[in-house]
Amino acid sequence: MPRQLITKDKRVVIEFQYSDRSYLRSTFAFATEYKSAKWTIKSAAISEQDSKNQAVINGNLTETQRKKLETVGDSIAQAVVQSIDTTEFKTDSRIYYKALDTLVNGIVYPNVLQYSINPDSARYIANFSFVGNGRGFYELSTDNINGRIYRWTAPDSLGNLQGSYEPLVQLAAPRRNQLFSVSGTFNPTEKTKLWADVALSNNDLNTFSAINNSDNAGIATAFGAEHTISLAHKNTLSIGTQYEFAQRNFQTTEPYRNLEFARDWNTQAASSLNNSNQTSPKTNEHLGQISLKLKTKTVDVGYQLATFIKPKQLYTGFKQNLVANYHTKYWNATAQISYLTSASDSMSRRSAFFRPNATITRTIKLKKTNWNIGVKSELEQNRLQTPNSNELATTAFYYHQSEFFIENGADTTTNRTAFRYQRRYDYTPKGNRFAVAAIADNINLEGAINKNPKNQWQFNATYRHLNIQDTTAIIPNLGNNKVSTNTNTFLAGITQNLAAFKGLLRASTQYQIGTGQRQITEIYYQKVDAGRGNYVWQDANNNQTEETGEFLLASQNDLLLANYIQIVLPTPNYQSTNIVQFNESLNLSPRAYFANAKGVLKAVNLLSWQTVWQLRRETFAAQSRFIDFAPFGVPIPDSIIVSQNNNLRNTLFVNRNNAKYELSFYQFNSITKNFLVNGTDLRRRNEWGGKLKIALSTKFTADLATIWGNNAAQSVAFVQQNYAIRQFSTEPSLSFTPNKNWRASASFKYKYSVDTLETTKHPAIVSQLNTDLRYGSAAKRAISARFSYAIVSYTGANNSPAAYTLLEGLQTGNNFLWNLTFDTQLSNNTQLNIMYDGRKIGDNRINHIGRVGVRAVF
DSSP states (O other), X not given: OOOOOOOTTOOOOOOOOOOOOSEEEEEEEEEEEEEOSSEEEEEEEEEEEEEEEEESSSSSOXXXXXXXXXXXXXXXXXXXXXXXXXXXXXXXXXXXXXXXXXXXXXXXXXXXXXXXXOTTTOOEEOOOEEOOTTSBSEEEOOOSBSSOOEEEOOOOTTOOOOBOEESEEEOOOOOEEEEEEEEEEEEEETTEEEEEEEEEEEEESOXXXXXXXXXXXXXXXXXXXXXXXXXXXXXXXEEEEEEEEEOTTOOOSSOOSOTTHHHHTTOSSSOSSGGGOTTSOOOOEEEEEEEEEEXXXXXXXXXXXXXXXXXXXXXXXXXXXXXXXXXXXXXXEEEEEEEEEEEETTTTEEEEEEEEEEEEEEEEEETTEXXXXXXXXXXXXXXXXXXXXXXXXXXXXXEEEEXXXXXXXXXXXXXXXXXXXXXXXXXXXXXXEEEEEEEEEEEEEEEEEOSSTXXXXXXXXXXXXXXXXXXXXXXXXXXXXXXXXXXXXXXXEEEEEEEEGGGTEEEEEEEEEEEEEEEXXXXXXXXXXXXXXXXXXXXXXXXXXXBGGGEEEOOGGXXXXXXXXXXXXXXXXXXXXXXXXXEEEEEEOHHXXXXXXXXXXXXXXXXXXXXXXXXXXXXXTTTOOGGGGOSSSSOOOGGGEEEEEEEEEEEEEESTTOSSEEEEEEEEEEEEEEEETTEEEEEEEEEEEEEEEEEOSSSEEXXXXXXXXXEEEEESSOGGGOEEEEEEEEEEEEEEOSSSSEEEEEEEEEEEEEXXXXXXXXXXXXXXXXXXXXXXXXXXXXXXXXXXXXXXEOOSOTTSHHHHHHHTTOOSEEEEEEEEEEEEEOSSSEEEEEEEEEEEETTSOOEEEEEEEEEEOO
C-alpha cells in the first residue's frame, strides 16, 4: 500500500545502468587480491571495445557514413547525416514516403516527403530526429496509422519554420574504454590506517578516427590516512585526511562519487566528473579534506573541511560540515550544518550554499508504552549570483520546512501510531532577495494494530494543502492556462488481515483512495520476430495499411506467429484524477474447523470457497463527486471514468488438492476500461466454468473442463473492433503416465460461439482434437511432440476482429498444427533447445518454423 505522496517537494534519486550498444561489443575483465596481517593489495582491469565492422543498429555503415565519422574525431555530435534512403515498396510494417516538389508563398521546396502506400511512388524510407521547436519542416502526425508518421509543415509567410523534426540521423561511433587500477591498504597499528589507489584509463570515443587521440589516456589517484587517539574516560578522537586527483582525460567505467556530489558542490552546470559531459571544458580535478571526530558517552561531534578545485579558474569550492549528536535515556538530539562557498569563472557565477537541519526527540513512558515527541527543522538556501551583479540567478533556490511528530511503537511489530505535521515554505529569487513562492502543509497519520496475530490492521492517511503565491515560479511555461493557487491532495488506505474460527475463515481486505495525475497515452505496435510478440495484425479493411485499431491480442493457436509488441507512448498531457482501489481475498475452509467431525459435517469438509475481488478506478477530478471514492454500490457515469479494472472470481472447490478426485466451479467477471488519446477502450468478460479431475488409476487421469459466458469489446476510436460474443465450450481429456519419463495425453474440444452484434448471426463451431507425447527428464534431456486437428464451421468474414476471437486464430475448414521440441542439458549451466512448429490453417499454405537456442545460467 503506497504511504507517500509524490509531490514537487520530493527529490527522487534513481541510479541505473544501461549499455548504449550500436556495435557488437567485446568485454574483458580480471581482478586479483593479496592479503596479509597488515597489508591488502588489489588490482583490477576491464576493457570494452566495439567492433567497427559489426554494427547492430540499422546494419553496417555506408562508405559515406564511415568517412563522416573519420573526419569528426571525438566531436560525435557533428556526425549528423541525411537519413533518407530509397528502397522497393513492400507490404511490411515500415513507413514509406514519396517525394514531391511543393510550392508555398512563391518558393519551391524540392523533395518533400509525403506518406504513401502507392507502390509506384512510395520508394523512400527515413528516420526523423527532433531538432527543436520551430527548427524543422516536419511534425509528428496524429493519424491512427500504426507507426510514427511525419508530415511536412509549410513555413509561415515570413519564412519561419513551423516543424520540430528533420530526416536526420545521429551516427554512433565505435568506442574503446579501458581501465586499470591498483589499490592498497596498510594498517601499521590497530588505530592507524593508510590507503592509496591509482587508476589508468584509455578512452577512445571514435575508433574510426585518429583525430583527437592525444586525449585518450588519463590517470587518477587517491590516498588517505585515519588515526584514532584514546582519551580519558573511554573517549576517543579520530583524525582523518584524504586527497583525490583526476587528470582531465581520466574516464571511469562507472561513477565513483556519490549521486549527490554535483548538487552538494554546486557543479550541476559544469560536470563534476571530467569527461561525463563532453560539452564542458576538460580540466583536472582536486578534492581534499580533513576531518575530526570526538566520541564520548553522550556526545558525538564531527567536523570536516573540504575543498574541490577545477583549475584554470573553472571552479573552486570550500565546504564545511559539522555533525553533532547528543543522546541520553530520554533525550536525543542530532544536528548537521553544511556551508559551501564556491566560484566558477567559466560560468561567471559565485554561490553560498547553507544547509542546516536538526531533530530533537523526547521519550515519555505512558502506561508501559514509550512515546517519542519531537520536532525537526530543515533548511536549504543556495544563493547563486553573478559577479557583476548582486541579483540572484534564476537557478538559486531556498526552502525551509519544520515538522512536529509524536509516535509510539516505531521499533516494534505490535501496535504503533505516528502523527506528523509539516509546514514547508518555498522561495523564489526576486532581484537580490528571496520571496515566498508557495506554502505547503502536510498532515500524516499512520499506524498498525498487530497485537492480535489473528486480526491485524494497518492504516495510513496523508493530507496536503498547497498555497501557491507565485505561479510563474512553481509552474513555469504556464502561458495563458489557468491553474488553481490552492490545491488539496490526499492519500489514505486501510488494510485488514483476519483469521477466525481456527482458520475456517481467512480474509485480507484493502481499501485505498487518493488523488493524482494520469498521463494520457497513445499506443503503437512494433514488429518483432515471429513468436517474439503477443499481437497479430488483421487487415480488416484490406487497404494494406497497418492501422492502430487492426492489432489483436494473439490467441493460443497463433502465439508462434505473433510478431508485434504493444508500446505505450506517453504524451505531454496530464489529467487530474481521483483514485479508488479495493482488494478482497476471502477463503472458507471448513476442514480447518470441523477436522474431527462425523456424519454430515464430515461431508462439509470436502468443500472450500475462495473469492478474489480486485477493483481500481480513476475518474476525472474536475467532474468527480465524493461518492466516486466508493468502490461499489453507487453508479459512476462512464463519461468521467479515466480507467477501470474490476475483476471478481468466485470458486467452489470439492475435495481440493486431493489425489483421487477434485471438482471446482467458478464464476469470473472482468471489466477493463482505459481512456486513450483517441478515445476509450472497453473490455467485458463474464464467464462460468467447471473443472473435474479424476485419477482412474496410478497411471490414468481424466479431466473435464466446461466454460460458458460472454466476451465483449467496445472501442470509441476503433469501432471495427467491437464485438459481443456468447460462447460455450467443453473439453474432456485423458492422460497416461506409465513412469516418470513417459507422459501421453489426448483431448477433444468443442466450442460454439456467436457474435450477437451482427445483424445476421454467423455461429462459429470448432471441433479440435489434441494429442501430446513427452519422453525424458528435465534434468538431462527431453523430447515432446504435439499434434492438433481442428474442423471449423463458420460462414462469416474471416478477417474481422470478432472472427479472430471467435475462431481463436483458426480459419474455416480443416486446420492442422504440430510441434516437436528437444531439450538437452549440455553442461551444469548450459541448455540447448531445438523446436520445430508446423501449421496448415484453412486453405493457406503450410507454414514451417524452426528455432535453435542456447541458454547459459551463471
